[in-house]
Amino acid sequence: MKVGITEVAGRAGVSEATVSRVINRRQGVSRRTREAVEQAMADLGYERQTQGQLVAVVTELVSNPFFADVCERIESTLAPHGLKTVVCPCFAGGVQELDYLTSxxxxxxxxxxxxxxxxxxxxxxxxxxxxxxxxxxPFVGVNGQFEGGGEAPVFSTDDLLAAELAVDHLFRLGHRRIGMASGPVGNRPADRRVRGFVDALGRRGIEEAEQWVVRQSYTVEGGQSAAVALLARGATAIVAASDYMALGAIRGARRQGWEVPGDVSVVGYDGSMIMDFVDPPLTTVRQPADRLAAEAARSVLALLAHRDVPVGELLFDPELVIRASTAPPRAR
Structure with missing residues (x-):
């Protein structure tokens, strides 16, 4: 026998209108009641229609632990509301992204x-x-505003503060020749991290800070290439724009005969838990994956319930996690 909302309402001890509000993610239902209805649907085997229940998460770097973590957290927040999360891995801004969304x-x-x-x-x-x-x-963004303005909610890590935290840590250790291995030009987070890095050095009296920036891809190989270039300029510390780039910088330094952190200190960015287990454990600026995912998911639920949601970009503070890849500089 096919199970309908009448049977669900009877099992949960609520009205059919309440069941309908839960199914359609409307306001006016307490958390306890919503959970009771969800449990009744599960017990009776009630099947929601797939139509209108899918939420697509479009991302390029799903192999990166940080992005995988955010995807998982978004999914776990949306699932209790009957929404199914679909991850769409594709090159940022490429044709495949539009193909996914059209389909x-x-x-x-x-x-x-x-x-x-x-x-x-x-x-x-x-x-x-x-x-x-x-x-x-409806759509929302994480770590990047949309072209043409702030007509949608966006939740981003404060990249200017992230750069300040990394530079301040290295400066306090005694480093003065600090380089940055950043992402490509035109990538909004990379551009902001570079601006924050240059400003942070400028506030500390370092002139022509732009000469200490090398732009590369967000990969281990990109970090390695950037590190080789920065070490040739005499850098004693490197701020990387991702943890993967930081691992590449460590590899590049070692292949040049330098010890990390004995000769070169390295700071990453993203803050995946696995960076506690690399050699050496990586000092990094951790993005608040839990809060970014939670706010993105809550905004999706609010938009689907036709509630007003503030548009524009909301910035979240990152956190410096000090491990063993940074140390005071020693004479070369």
Whole structure:
């Protein structure tokens, strides 16, 4: 026998209208009642329609532990509300991103989360956002504003503060020749980290700080290449724009015959838990994955319930995690 909302309402001891509000994620239902209805649906085997229940998370770097963590946290927040999260791994701003969204829009996707996707690229083609707007599909961003303004909520780590935390730590250790291995030009988070890095050095009396910046890809190989260039300039410390780049910087330093942190200190960025187990354990600036994911998911739920949500970018403070990859400089 097919189970309907009448049977669910009877099992949960609530009205059919309450069951309908839970299914459609409307306001006016307490947490306890919502949980009772969800449990009744599970007990009776009630199946929600897939149409309108999918939330797409578009991201390029799903192999990166930080992004995988954010995806998992978004999924765990949305699941109790009957939403199914679909991860769409694709090159940021590429054709595949639009193909994914076009296909999902045809299948009734409920909402989209751009997790360091085209929202991180300066001058990205806004066609994907225009498609979602035309279909009245809400979307939010993580770590990057959308091209054309703040018509959607965005939740980002404060990259200016992240750079300040890393530079301040190294400066307090005694480093004065501090380099930065950053992401490519036109990547919004990378550009902001560079600006924060240059400003942080400038506040400490370091002139022409731009000469200590090398732009590369967000990869181990990119970090290695940047480290070789910075070490050739005499850097005693390196601030990397990702933990992967930091691991590459360590490898690059070692292949040049330098010890980490004896000769060169390295600071990463992202803050994956696994960085506590690399050699040496990595000092890093940790992004608040839990808060970013929670706010993105809550905004999705609010938008689907037709509630007003503040638009524009909301910044979250990162945290410096000091481990064994940084130390005072020693004479070379």
């Amino acid at each position: 999902l829009a045809e299948r009734g996707v409920a909402a989209v989360v751009f997790l360091s996707a085209s929202n991180t690229i300066e001058g990205a083609d806004p066609q994907a956002y225009e498609l979602l707007r035309s279909r009245r599909i």
